[in-house]
Amino acid sequence: MTRRVVLVSLGAAAPGDALLAGVERLRADGDTVHLISRTPPGPALAAALDGQLRIGRAGGGPIVAGKLTLDLHRLPGALALLVRPGARRLVRDADTLVAVDAAALPAVWFAARLTNRRATAVNGLPAATPS
């Protein structure tokens, strides 16, 4: 069955070729794959996607002070995913939501509870990839 898969990346690093093999497997299986990210994907990945949407602003990693780490993008990113109309539409229609980096975990967790309660929500692309 064809699935609508939405990848979410809110880390500072651009989603790159490391995701490519997984995306290609999903596409080969007939799934559609969209990416919602804070930074634009690499060219090869961008070409493999069905679509992409940017939310938040690019640049800036977590603030680290001793043992404390504060990632300013985790919760604002989650909020953007919930309220931005384009992002909200993609999330609402998705069958599978995938957090592809750690910064995206709260966003996908909240989206799976507040926007789309029927979608599968997973940590990491391999968990969404057919074996």
Place this chain on the structure above:
Amino acid sequence: MRAPHLLYVAWGFPPSRTGGVHRALATVNAFAADGWQVTVLTAPREIFRDVTGADPRLEALVDERVDVRRIPFSWPAQQTDLRAWPAWRVLFPRLWATVRKRRDLRVFPEVGYGPWREHLERAALAVHAEHPVDLVVATTNPEVAVTAGTRLHEAAGVPYVVDYRDAWSLHTYSGRRRHAPDSAVGRWEARSLAGATEIWLVNEPLRRWHAAAHPDQAARMHVVMNGYDRDLPADLLRTPDPDAPLRFGYLGTMTHVVPLAEFVAGWRRGRALSPAVAAATAELRGYLGYYATPDAGLAAIVDGAADTGVTYLGPVSKTEVAATYAGFDVLLFLLGGGEYVTSGKVFEYMSTGLPIVSVLTPGCAAAEVLAGYPRWHPAPDLSPDAVAAALAAAADDARAGDGPARAASAREHAARFRRDRQLQPRIAALRALVGAASATGSPAEEVTR
């Protein structure tokens, strides 16, 4: 006379693609080929599929006589279903991790795996009650695997082997002790080694270290090198097309101890030094990091080198390894670690007969294994110039007119490292120990074919 019954314990077993899985696969197949009845205790398939990465085709390589039992294993830290995550884990990930760690350590001193002890011990006792076990081989890591051996030994006197495919108290990369002898780990290690019939280590430096740390057990320690599983079919090997760019290739798991950034810097320099390298491509195959989800830092290094002909093409199924090697003209052997690290990959690399460029951290024990391999082109250090010179030399080797003869000579050198030749003496000794006559005349030839 009934066949001896081996209980083999390995958390990572097909379809897992984790480190050591090939050793586990070859070991159970070798025992089965020698006429043993083999029961395996391992983790559920879903763990490998969802977390570590799986190679489903590996399961087909397990001898059909082997009984594989998948023991429940909970891995909350790697739970991929976000709906199963409590809110406080999402909001306070560090606090959640701290609490989780304390829970893991309650029954066995190993984060993530400690709680498996109870399941393993129960399963080992159940297997023994069903069909008496003659020998347990527990392969680490995770180290919790030893508890099946210690439990059956204490409950029923069953002998057991500890197969250290790594080390427990020793940090093999730094060469430093990770756990003091009087720590919980140190006490568990001493207990498990004291009761073991044999202790297997993957190289001589590791055997020496463990013999010094546990002198009373030194006589029972044996080196069982990883070796390689099978010869590359000759018809897959080819002479490089003189008009086509050379293809350099790396096949293996890339972690933070792999000098990937140093290789990329050397590759850039090599392109300026050698026209053959400038025209060549470097294909990186394997997982980026220990888990199925690619490591972001390593992915960034690979992505940053895309303009120099370096490409990352994802993992390779075990069943496609030979064909992958056959597509390369020169192999890149990148490895971190010191005097205790050899890796399993080095043996497979040598079995191809191809030129090998090594980029190793200084003192890495893998250099001792490669010494004598006629097509070895070592970078003497990790500087860009050293790596570039090695790449250029390997390119010249690949372009040499007598390539087939060079490859044949290199493969002949590597033949001593076949995995079955490593396992055969130990299996024979253990068969003698359990008092059963060999069921087959020549087990070594059946081990990996």
